[in-house]
Amino acid sequence: MHIVFLILLVLFIVLLIASCADQTLARGLW
Amino acid sequence: MTRRFVVRLVLLVAAGVLSFLLLDPIRLRLRPPAASAVIVDRLRTTRELIGLIVEVAEPRTTVKSGKLGGIEVVLLVRGQAHLGVDLSQMLIVSVDETTHTILLSLPPPTVRIAKVDPQQTLFLRHQRYGLWTLVQVEKVDREVVARALADAQNVVTATGADPRHQPAAMRAIEQALTDIASQAGWTIDVYWQPSTPGSP
Numbered sequence: 746m747h748i749v750f751l752i753l754l755v756l757f758i759v760l761l762i763a764s765c766a767d768q769t770l771a772r773g774l775w
Numbered sequence: 776m777t778r779r780f781v782v783r784l785v786l787l788v789a790a791g792v793l794s795f796l797l798l799d800p801i802r803l804r805l806r807p808p809a810a811s812a813v814i815v816d817r818l819r820t821t822r823e824l825i826g827l828i829v830e831v832a833e834p835r836t837t838v839k840s841g842k843l844g845g846i847e848v849v850l851l852v853r854g855q856a857h858l859g860v861d862l863s864q865m866l867i868v869s870v871d872e873t874t875h876t877i878l879l880s881l882p883p884p885t886v887r888i889a890k891v892d893p894q895q896t897l898f899l900r901h902q903r904y905g906l907w908t909l910v911q912v913e914k915v916d917r918e919v920v921a922r923a924l925a926d927a928q929n930v931v932t933a934t935g936a937d938p939r940h941q942p943a944a945m946r947a948i949e950q951a952l953t954d955i956a957s958q959a960g961w962t963i964d965v966y967w968q969p970s971t972p973g974s975p
Contacts, residue, residue, distance in 0.1 A: 761909055763843060768912040771841035 810959040811870045811877055817955060818862055818879075825859035826884055826947035831934045834899060837923040839915065844905025846919050852927040853895035856935020857888040858944040868966060875961045879952070883970045884944040886935040891927045 830853075837848045866880040901920075903911070945967060952963040 760906060764906040764909040765912060767841040767843045768907055768910065768915045771839060771845075772912075772915055772918060 809872075810875075810961060811872065814877065814956050814959055814961055814963075815867060815870075818865060818952075821862055823859050823861050823887055824948055824951055825857045825887060826951065827858040827940060827944040829856040829858060829935045829940050831856055831931045833930050833934050835923065835926060835930050837919055837926060839919045839922075840905075841907070844903065844907030846907060846915060847900065847902050847904065848898065848919050848923045849900040850923045850927060851897050851899050852891060852930040853897075854889065854891040854927070854931040856886050856931050857890075858884045858935055858940060859887040860884050860948055861887075876964060877956065877961060878964045878966060880966045880968055881948070882968050884941060884948060886932050889928055889931040889935060891931055896924075896927060 832851065832853050835850050835852050837850065839846045860881050860883075862881075864882045868878040868880050870877050898920075901916075907915075945965075949963075949965050952965065956963045
């Protein structure tokens with residue numbers, strides 16, 4: 746049960762970082 | 776007796792000719808300028824003539840997207856586009872003194888002024904999609920909003936330059952010119968130059 750929670754947490758953090766990185770990279774590019 | 780009479784006659788004729796030669800240029804200068812010249816002068820001093828004010832209310836979508844998501848901003852642009860002619864490009868084709876008609880050649884009306892009304896312009900939608908909904912990087916929002924607002928001016932200009940507004944603008948300008956000329960009892964006919972490619 747804990748391992749599932751941990752995997753989901755890691756996945757969520759990865760998605761947060763990916764979202765942040767994607768937005769930062771897209772800035773200034775049109 | 777006869778000789779004195781001849782001398783007097785010659786002197787009299789000479790005086791007459793002299794006075795005519797001297798006074799005629801003055802008389803010409805004092806004569807008021809022709810009505811056509813007054814009208815043309817008035818048109819030349821008028822730099823531009825606005826014929827039509829187009830009220831603009833156009834939605835404009837600005838999208839910023841990355842690999843995983845994006846932002847969509849829909850702006851309802853409101854403003855006014857002033858359609859008119861540049862009278863410095865006016866050509867006088869002919870001035871007919873008998874029919875009191877001036878034929879002018881004018882370039883087609885273009886957008887002279889494009890104004891965005893900031894109080895009436897509003898955001899219809901400001902939405903994130905995809906993974907961009909997870910984290911809100913505000914700098915990206917600001918960038919998209921700034922881009923949308925900067926684009927608003929182009930929207931007003933482009934809407935005003937729509938060819939469907941041309942006939943109304945032309946009619947209004949012709950009417951304005953007719954009003955100017957009719958005060959002096961003249962009429963103005965306009966020949967509209969074909970729009971040159973590349974110009975708005």
